Amino acid sequence: MSTSQRAGKTAPRLVHDIALYDPDHPPGSGRNLLSEVPPVFAEPHNELQQWISPEACQHVYVTKPNQSFLSPPGQRRGPATTYRVAAVCSKCRYHLQVVVNYTAAEGQRSQNLPDHIHHLVYKSGRQRGGPPGEEITPKGQRAEAFHYECSYLTCSAIVSVRIVSPLLGAEWVQLLTDPDLLKQRTEEAIAAFPDRLEGISRPLPVNVLANLRTYINNALHDKQRSKQISAVNKRFLVCFGVEGKPCKDLLEFLEFQAKDDGFWQPPQPESPALVPYQDPFNIFLDDVVHELSVLINQRPAAEKKDQQIEQPSAVPAYDDIYYALGALDYPKSPRAGEFEMPGAPCYEDLGAVEDMSSALIIEAYNRQVSVDPLRAPHYLQCLKSIGNWRGGSDGEAIEQAVMVAYSEGKYTEEDVAKAYKYFGLSHEDPNLTEDSIIGKFHAFLSATTHETETRKQLWRIGDSRQSERIKSAAEDRVATVDQALVFLGVEESTTDDFIITMYTAKVNDSPSSKDLARRAVELIAEARKSDTLKHFLKTGETGAGEMDVADAYRLLQIPDRTADDASILAAYTICVDEAPGQVDTYNRALGIIAKEKNSPLLSNYVSGSTQYLLSQ
Known part of the structure; x- marks a missing residue:
C-alpha cells in the first residue's frame, strides 16, 4: 500500500x-x-x-x-x-x-x-x-x-x-510508598484519633497501594461497594492521613472529591464499563489500577509476606501483539540458536529479526530495496553478511539470492569502494567530480584490455552517485545532449570544429563506435542548430578545428592538468600508437600543452627532436 x-x-x-x-x-x-x-x-x-x-x-x-x-x-x-x-x-x-x-x-x-x-x-x-x-x-x-x-x-x-508515560509520577509514588512519609501520616492520625486508632496495625507501603487500588477498582467494577469514604475511616486515616490532607493533591488528581461533610467521594464513571473500554475516564481509571498493580508487585518480598493482597494475573502482551499484526507464527529458522550474531546492525537495517527463516530474510531484503532503492547497496551488503554469519543451508539460500541480485546489476557498499579503488580513486574523497572520474575512466580504458570489467566498475560508481553522466559514459549510452558530450569527451563550450576532431579520434580509436559517435554529433548539432556540424554530417568535410588547452588534455585523455612531462608524453605515445592516423591532431594537442606549460621537453618532442627520448 x-x-x-x-x-x-x-x-x-x-x-x-x-x-x-x-x-x-x-x-x-x-x-x-x-x-x-x-x-x-x-x-x-x-x-x-x-x-x-x-x-x-x-x-x-x-x-x-x-x-x-x-x-x-x-x-x-x-x-x-x-x-x-x-x-x-x-x-x-x-x-x-x-x-x-x-x-x-x-x-x-x-x-x-x-x-x-x-x-x-x-x-x-x-x-x-x-x-x-x-x-x-x-x-x-x-x-x-x-x-x-x-x-x-x-x-x-x-x-x-x-x-x-506513567500517570503516577515519581512524586506520587514517593508520597504513597516512602516509609518516612507514611510513618508521619500514621502518627499524625493516631495523635488526632488516639481512641479510635488504639491498637491498629501500622500500614506498610504495599497496604497503601492495595487500598488505593481497591477504591478505584470498585469504582470501575462494583458500584455497590464504591461508596463515599469517611475521612475518619480507620484504614483511610492511617494510609492517607488526617482528613486525607497529606494526600489531597494526589486523591484529587485521581478524581476523588472531598465533601464538606467529612467524606471523600471515589471516582464516578458515568458510562457503563463495557469491554473493551472506549470512554477516556474508564481507560484512565483502568490505567491507574494497572500501575498500582505494578507498584505492588515491585514491593520487596518481605513487605508482601503475610499480606492478603490479591494480584491479577499478568499475561505477557507480545503474543497478542504478534497475533494482531498477523505474525504470531512467522517462519523461523530451526538453526536460529546456532547463528553467529553480527556486530553490525544488519538484521535491524533489513527490518528483520535474528531467528527469521532465510526465506523471510531474503523477502525483507527485497522489500527494503523496493521501498528504499537508494540504499540498495547497503541492504545487499547486509544480506550478504547475514548469509556469511549463518552458514550451512541458510547461508546457501541467502548466497543464491545474493547471486541473483548481482545478475540484476545490484552491488554492495564494499563493491562501490572497490570500484573507486579499481581506478586508483577513494570513495571518501570529497573533491572528486564527474569530470575527474570520467577522465580517469577514459585514461584507464585506453590502457586496458578488460573493457567490460572497466565499464562495470564505472557504472557502479555512477549509480552509487546517482550520476547519469557517469552511467552513460560507462554504458556508451547516447540518448541526450549531455550523454553525447560525455561520449565524445567534450564540454558544452567546446567549439564545433573540435567536436569534429574528437569524433574523428573516437572513430579511429574504436571503429565499432562510429554509429554512436555519429548519433552524438547529431544530438549536439540539433541542440546547437549548428550548420558546421550538420554540414560535416552530410559531407564529411571540415577544416582543422580550433583547440584550447582543456581540449588538448581531453584529447590525450589526461585527467590531471598537473601531470608531469613524462606522464604527458606517455599518454601522447599511447594515443599515437592506437590511432596513428590522428598523429597530426595529437601533435597539435601536445604542442598546445607544451606552450601552456612552457616545457622545452614537450616542445622539442613535437618538433621531432631526436635528442629527447620518452625514457628521459
Missing part, C-alpha cells in the same frame, strides 16, 4: 523494537527507533555510535484485557476487522497501545494469505523532538504516536502505535 521512499520493517521487527523503545532514554545516535530506524545510523562508518541506550528499559509489557480487542481466528482481515492491544510495562509502567486496521478488502489478497508478513513503513506521528512535538495529555502524560502502512500494494494494513 505504501509508496514512500524510506525503509520499513517487518512486523516481528516492529514488535522487537517496541520492546526496546524508551523515550526517556534516547540513544547516543539520536535516532528514534520507531520512526527513523532503519537504518540504524544516518551515515555509514559510524557503527561505534550508541543506538540503544544502556539505561533504556527492556520493557516487559503485559496486556490490559479490558482495553484490548482481538478479532477471532479465521476472520478475514478487512475494513470490518480491528485489532487493539493495550498493555503496560511491568517494570517502568509505560503504557502501550497497538491498533491494526484495514482500509480495503477487495483485491487485497496479501493481507489474508497465511504466510503474509507485513512490511511496515513509517508514515507519520508525533514524538519528542520532532514536528509537531509530542502530545501532552490532560493528566500531564507525555504521549508519542507512530503510524505505519504495509508496503505491499496488495495489503491495506495500517498500524498505529501509541506510547504514553
Whole structure:
C-alpha cells in the first residue's frame, strides 16, 4: 500500500523494537527507533555510535484485557476487522497501545494469505523532538504516536502505535510508598484519633497501594461497594492521613472529591464499563489500577509476606501483539540458536529479526530495496553478511539470492569502494567530480584490455552517485545532449570544429563506435542548430578545428592538468600508437600543452627532436 521512499520493517521487527523503545532514554545516535530506524545510523562508518541506550528499559509489557480487542481466528482481515492491544510495562509502567486496521478488502489478497508478513513503513506521528512535538495529555502524560502502512500494494494494513508515560509520577509514588512519609501520616492520625486508632496495625507501603487500588477498582467494577469514604475511616486515616490532607493533591488528581461533610467521594464513571473500554475516564481509571498493580508487585518480598493482597494475573502482551499484526507464527529458522550474531546492525537495517527463516530474510531484503532503492547497496551488503554469519543451508539460500541480485546489476557498499579503488580513486574523497572520474575512466580504458570489467566498475560508481553522466559514459549510452558530450569527451563550450576532431579520434580509436559517435554529433548539432556540424554530417568535410588547452588534455585523455612531462608524453605515445592516423591532431594537442606549460621537453618532442627520448 505504501509508496514512500524510506525503509520499513517487518512486523516481528516492529514488535522487537517496541520492546526496546524508551523515550526517556534516547540513544547516543539520536535516532528514534520507531520512526527513523532503519537504518540504524544516518551515515555509514559510524557503527561505534550508541543506538540503544544502556539505561533504556527492556520493557516487559503485559496486556490490559479490558482495553484490548482481538478479532477471532479465521476472520478475514478487512475494513470490518480491528485489532487493539493495550498493555503496560511491568517494570517502568509505560503504557502501550497497538491498533491494526484495514482500509480495503477487495483485491487485497496479501493481507489474508497465511504466510503474509507485513512490511511496515513509517508514515507519520508525533514524538519528542520532532514536528509537531509530542502530545501532552490532560493528566500531564507525555504521549508519542507512530503510524505505519504495509508496503505491499496488495495489503491495506495500517498500524498505529501509541506510547504514553506513567500517570503516577515519581512524586506520587514517593508520597504513597516512602516509609518516612507514611510513618508521619500514621502518627499524625493516631495523635488526632488516639481512641479510635488504639491498637491498629501500622500500614506498610504495599497496604497503601492495595487500598488505593481497591477504591478505584470498585469504582470501575462494583458500584455497590464504591461508596463515599469517611475521612475518619480507620484504614483511610492511617494510609492517607488526617482528613486525607497529606494526600489531597494526589486523591484529587485521581478524581476523588472531598465533601464538606467529612467524606471523600471515589471516582464516578458515568458510562457503563463495557469491554473493551472506549470512554477516556474508564481507560484512565483502568490505567491507574494497572500501575498500582505494578507498584505492588515491585514491593520487596518481605513487605508482601503475610499480606492478603490479591494480584491479577499478568499475561505477557507480545503474543497478542504478534497475533494482531498477523505474525504470531512467522517462519523461523530451526538453526536460529546456532547463528553467529553480527556486530553490525544488519538484521535491524533489513527490518528483520535474528531467528527469521532465510526465506523471510531474503523477502525483507527485497522489500527494503523496493521501498528504499537508494540504499540498495547497503541492504545487499547486509544480506550478504547475514548469509556469511549463518552458514550451512541458510547461508546457501541467502548466497543464491545474493547471486541473483548481482545478475540484476545490484552491488554492495564494499563493491562501490572497490570500484573507486579499481581506478586508483577513494570513495571518501570529497573533491572528486564527474569530470575527474570520467577522465580517469577514459585514461584507464585506453590502457586496458578488460573493457567490460572497466565499464562495470564505472557504472557502479555512477549509480552509487546517482550520476547519469557517469552511467552513460560507462554504458556508451547516447540518448541526450549531455550523454553525447560525455561520449565524445567534450564540454558544452567546446567549439564545433573540435567536436569534429574528437569524433574523428573516437572513430579511429574504436571503429565499432562510429554509429554512436555519429548519433552524438547529431544530438549536439540539433541542440546547437549548428550548420558546421550538420554540414560535416552530410559531407564529411571540415577544416582543422580550433583547440584550447582543456581540449588538448581531453584529447590525450589526461585527467590531471598537473601531470608531469613524462606522464604527458606517455599518454601522447599511447594515443599515437592506437590511432596513428590522428598523429597530426595529437601533435597539435601536445604542442598546445607544451606552450601552456612552457616545457622545452614537450616542445622539442613535437618538433621531432631526436635528442629527447620518452625514457628521459
